[in-house]
Amino acid sequence: MAMVLSHRKGRRFSPGRLVAWAYVTVILFLTIFPFYWILRTSLSNNYALSTDPSSPLPVGFGFGAFKRALGLATPAESVAQGGSGAALDTGLFLRNSIIYAAILTACVVFCSALAAYAFARLRWRGRNLIFSVLLSALMVPGILTFLPNFVLIKDLGLTNTFAGMILPGAFFSAFNIFFLRQFMLGLSSEVEEAALIDGAGPIRAFFRIILPMSSAPITTLSLLTFITAWNDYFWPLMVTNDDSVRPLTLALAVFKQSSPQASPDWSGLMAATLIAALPMLLLFIIFGRRIVNSIGFTGLK
Template identity: 35%
Template sequence: MTKRVLLYATLAAGAFVAVFPYLLVVLTAFKTQAQLSSTEPWLPGLPPTTANLTEILGGEFPRYILNTVAMTALLTAGQLVFTTFAAYAFARLRFRGREVLFWLYVATMMVPGAVTVIPLFLIMRELGLVNTWYGLLAPYVLGTPYGIFLMRQFFKGLPAGLEEAARIDGAGPLTILVRILLPLCRPALGTLTIITVISSWNSFLWPLIVTSGDETKVVTVAIASLKVGIGVDYNLMMAGGLIALAPMVAVFIFFQKYIVRSVVLTGLK
């Protein structure tokens, strides 16, 4: 009983630490400037106000949300298509240098993303893609080493007899991939989709560097830009954070089964 009490107490403390920042976001978003300075951060402001949400939604913020939705959708679609084809080639097709090329590509996962930001920006500048949708999407829309590694491992775990039977029936590589293997890869595709959606929605550093206009500004950069002068309008920032957080909460609520499956799948692979 003592061990069980200690276990649940530890879990409760961990859950509180994880949830507390989100609670502060919600409470601060519904406070006025006067309430923010006169009440403790963990206490609600009475009466609560929706002025912060009204103010931020009355400006350009809805446009930034649409930009983020478009970026997330395009990156996710690109990841699913190009990652699947590349992973299938590395897993099933035989060509010279396949293993060397694959492991060299996967080795780039060891390089911190911050190291490649400046070279990527210089490339985009030389191509004239700075502050454009092409520059925003180009580095990540064609797939990532992690996604290709995940899908390749899943493809390699599928029975080879399925492909052999399909080849006997006259199916080519594209038919085998689309009509036989992809329906079996729904758990892996779901995992890749969830990971890509979350990482794309929360992307901050690359959009901050490569974009500067409202046409391509995403929600994370918009929230950071709410800092004015030497002060910070925490009420507006938290209202923007609450709006940006809502879609991810919805994703968790409706797809929590797949999120748990993705954790299991990525852990096993």
């Protein structure tokens, strides 16, 4: 017992352990503090905020910023609380973000699963060579494809439409294909071979056997893709300028620029930002462990 206690004491007070805990504490603080500052600013009054901008607590505590961000405050109430009087139709922009992220996620994950099945389970000439060429897309920065995609969408007359936002990224993702292929390579082939012997074709085997067995990584990939699409800013900025299709991330920038006063409505902007980020934070809190475990498990294949 004495030896166990001594060993625990040695681990608890070792310099390396203290340095590790100090490092984790600093990283945790740097990660959480911006979210706290957003919450603190959104609970402040804009007029009072300008008098004490460095206060660690809300200045002129109130929920007026959230009312402005949700479009529930009248222009007179907004101006009285230090807002700009500009309106933000959060419900409309939330709907647009959900449509954009959900359809894009469904398309790209489904197409990636089909491609991964072809590369992992089917035997055909040139499979490995084509897969290597496909992986080279991971080395191409996404910003390089923006202008060609924009020209294509403009020539097709799809600007200011959901199709214009979704189509360029709906059918191909090198990372998604690689991610699912690595998992499918480790699946047992016995059930699939039995189904093929019974007369099932590759398509039926994919939908009835491989897809259900791959539900865990597909769920993880869907969450990651949805979060990425939800936070997307530059591509919607290039192809949309109409509120009917503009996602919430882009609407936040318009809300910031719509202030006729000398300074933006920072508390209202932070409240809208918190509303936009809250669904993704909840998703990651609920499924974060599953995402990490799935990525680690797939990487072992």
